[in-house]
Amino acid sequence: MQDTLSPPPDFSGLWIPLVTPFRDEAIDHPALARLVEQLAPTGIAGFVVCGSTGESAALDSDEQLAVLDTVARTARSLPRIMGISGYHLGKTREWVRRLADRELAGLLVPAPSYIRPSQAGLIDWFSEIAGAGAVPLLIYDIPYRTGSTLTRETLLALADHPLIRAIKDCGGDAGKTRALIADGRLQVLAGEDAQMFSTVAEGGAGAIAASAHLQTERFVKVLRLLREGSLADARAQWQPLLPLIEALFSDANPGPLKAILANEGLMQDDLRAPMTRASDELRERLLEIQAALSRP
Template structure:
């Protein structure tokens, strides 16, 4: 399996009951919706609140996602600031049907190029699956190093970069330094621009709530039709990120009846977004667009 066999990956939320305990039935239901749409699933990413979950909860998420009768691939998030813990987590995941790993730039410590090389090489060496390296400086506090890319781009487990810096300039600089690697957009609204700059696909938040529509959106972006899609999808992405992710997407999933509760783990809270009218309007616009462009 190659990560690039799948254009659209959904960074799936982790559903919970009102008391904060995992709702694994709702998680399975969401993954089945992604399977129907043909989107790969990333569990325990930023949208999945991976860093807010304890180890036992993370294990339950991986067990559930890997046990389902689905055709789509499953990727597991690996992120934090304690290297030993991340290596142990990768080793744990090896016993399940996990197809790939997402390796996040180390958090908080803000390592330089040499520290990033050591971090990612250790994780890549431990993984027995293809890996996607995730650049998200707004969350980690440090940009992915160009020097790290140039040194590790030939590693047999290093296949893809997820670029979520929000900068087309950075995207182009990274891609020029490692043309052997595939690059995915980590930003729903910027995917038309990233597609024109040479990206291969999208790791999406929006596909949680619009799995089939986002699948088509990504296909069209890869076909060069991104500019015509930009106004609609920018407006809808703005609604999905009106509050910290994944607050809005969980609220909309509950509104649609796809999960039973929009509960989050602290420090996130549903109280960040009292009015979901923009979300409901966005949902209607995307459903209308999907029907008008030929629903499956």
């Protein structure tokens, strides 16, 4: 267990859930390093590695560790959160123990997929995983992927655990979001990109936003202005980003995002099945939006 006298971890700010570049079916580590080098100096809080944006379900355990190591070597000074998932508790605990020597800031953990346990079962799931190591845990509340809804009462109960410190909020319940912010024990990070403005404006800690691979400094500025209380200036920076966010999520993530990153020469436009590339029409629309955002 973490030393109770140590300062609590801080997950505030903008975190980038990294895509995983591929070339000829294999992970393209040079492309991953280029991407990390480009994003690292933009003012972001850190990286989320092997989340859903990183197509982690299509990576085996050795590939996931290799991705994590590339990110760590490339941006040593920035903290890293590792995404983990599964539905076998014993194997998930063992994976947490295997990650223990990787100098992680946190673990991003969803409910077990498909099983749909009771609320008591969900409390046990997160508590057991948090107890398997000494790394802070961020709950990934995303019922449309897992099939499980974490109630307000369950999340407030989990907030008592000394190693459960934050939540990536994709729960779709504004009342629950506000209750967690008001409670204050869990740092609330917007997980739906379009909700990051409202979440932070109401007191949330930040966001984990795939869209922020693009226009990164502008996203960082929005959150900074909100923290400073400059609501009008933040809104002026934010509103032009909304068409970009909408277009990036009009098809399955990260297909549209990879299309634009490939167009910028950062990687190949490759995904692992069953994920598919964005259409040519969507790519062109995204390029137009990007061009409009880049005009002075």
